Amino acid sequence: MGLFLSKVMTLENINNNGFSERLIGILNNGALSLMISIGHKTGLFDTLSKFSSPETSEHIAKTAKLDERYVKEWLACMVVGKLIEYDSSNQKYYLPLEHSEYLARSAGLNNIAVFFQYISPLGNVEDKIVECFKNGGGISHSEYPMFQQLQDEETSRVFDSRLLADIIPLVKGLTSQLKSGISVLDVGCGRGHALNLMAESFPNGKLYGYDASKEGIEAAREESRQKGLSNVFFEIKDVSSFDEPSKFEFVTAFGSLHGQSKPTKVLQAIHKSLKNNGIFLMRDIASSSNLQENKDNLMAPTLYTFSTMHSMAVSLAFDDGEEGLGSMWGKQKAEQKLREAGFEENIEVYEVPGDILNYYYVARKP
Numbered sequence: 001m002g003l004f005l006s007k008v009m010t011l012e013n014i015n016n017n018g019f020s021e022r023l024i025g026i027l028n029n030g031a032l033s034l035m036i037s038i039g040h041k042t043g044l045f046d047t048l049s050k051f052s053s054p055e056t057s058e059h060i061a062k063t064a065k066l067d068e069r070y071v072k073e074w075l076a077c078m079v080v081g082k083l084i085e086y087d088s089s090n091q092k093y094y095l096p097l098e099h100s101e102y103l104a105r106s107a108g109l110n111n112i113a114v115f116f117q118y119i120s121p122l123g124n125v126e127d128k129i130v131e132c133f134k135n136g137g138g139i140s141h142s143e144y145p146m147f148q149q150l151q152d153e154e155t156s157r158v159f160d161s162r163l164l165a166d167i168i169p170l171v172k173g174l175t176s177q178l179k180s181g182i183s184v185l186d187v188g189c190g191r192g193h194a195l196n197l198m199a200e201s202f203p204n205g206k207l208y209g210y211d212a213s214k215e216g217i218e219a220a221r222e223e224s225r226q227k228g229l230s231n232v233f234f235e236i237k238d239v240s241s242f243d244e245p246s247k248f249e250f251v252t253a254f255g256s257l258h259g260q261s262k263p264t265k266v267l268q269a270i271h272k273s274l275k276n277n278g279i280f281l282m283r284d285i286a287s288s289s290n291l292q293e294n295k296d297n298l299m300a301p302t303l304y305t306f307s308t309m310h311s312m313a314v315s316l317a318f319d320d321g322e323e324g325l326g327s328m329w330g331k332q333k334a335e336q337k338l339r340e341a342g343f344e345e346n347i348e349v350y351e352v353p354g355d356i357l358n359y360y361y362v363a364r365k366p
């Protein structure tokens with residue numbers, strides 16, 4: 001290790017403005033990302049957040065019902081990564097409150113640990129992505145077996161705290177329209193939590209959810225069964241070829257546009273499926289279509305990675321018509337594509353507090 005450090009010092013001496021240290025920092029943070037994900041999945045951050053004083057690794061492992069040897073090594077990593085504090089005099093560990101506020105599940109929308117779970121599934125497809133760099137093409141959704149579940153965990157938190165209170169009210173008068181009973185479609189509904197919440201709150205409406213994922217639709221149906229809902233209908237359907245003219249008053253697409261192989265067709269189909277004066281609400285990644293403007297976006301390196309290794313790759317997995325938008329297609333392009341699909345010139349774009357990743361676009365069919 002001493003030799004390794006002196007090598008870094010040597011690089012510093014050739015005046016690289018700390019770039020070598022930055023690279024080592026990135027390597028460390030990449031490794032820490034996997035360990036933060038483990039801390040989330042094992043519930044270790046949750047366990048630690050409940051202790052009011054420092055505890056031994058034995059006590060932490062016992063409380064979390066985990067193997068102490070692994071917990072001790074993980075704690076060591078968290079200590080040197082400066083996420084957890086350590087008292088060497090009694091070998092006890094402590095998660096400061098100002099850290100648990102972003103790492104424990106009790107943090108709600110402030111929990112950032114949830115995003116670290118995406119890193120390892122992306123690592124699983126790394127070699128396939130390298131092949132795509134050489135030969136073009138893409139990777140099918142089935143290569144990301146955890147994604148439906150991860151996506152659901154990430155977005156359900158937002159829907160639970162924001163959908164009815166903040167997101168639907170973005171459209172003036174929509175809540176009362178929903179109460180009176182209108183026809184709603186959620187495009188790319190995944191595990192259907194958003195739609196089930198709406199169906200529960202607006203029993204007079206008829207709500208439909210389409211997704212190509214069998215796993216997603218089965219989970220959505222199961223949730224609606226458990227809630228005892230009879231006004232929500234989930235179907236396995238490829239939304240790039242649905243043709244249901246003037247059927248819905250309100251259509252949503254929560255994060256499901258940027259990964260489409262044929263987003264133009266999907267937007268046209270959505271426009272066609274709306275009745276006159278219908279509303280389309282689209283949630284998609286908050287970014288600019290101009291790379292230069294994304295340099296100050298705190299999440300941009302992560303989002304371009306997710307794009308390359310998931311959203312763009314899945315959209316390029318089909319033989320024909322793929323556009324490969326990628327997650328970072330950005331506001332300007334989104335607005336342009338909405339207008340080209342036939343929506344009114346004036347598209348409203350909102351941010352919702354606590355949803356750090358997304359813009360909300362409100363587009364109207366004339």
Ligand SMILES: C[S@@+](CC[C@H](N)C(=O)[O-])C[C@H]1O[C@@H](n2cnc3c(N)ncnc32)[C@H](O)[C@@H]1O
Nearest residue numbers: 155188189190211212213238239240254255256
């Ligand atoms: C990022 S996830 C969002 C899921 C859900 N809306 C949410 O917010 O949790 C995108 C979803 O779009 C679905 N999807 C992608 N392309 C599709 C297509 N052509 N037809 C139907 N569903 C599609 C995926 O299966 C996935 O469930």
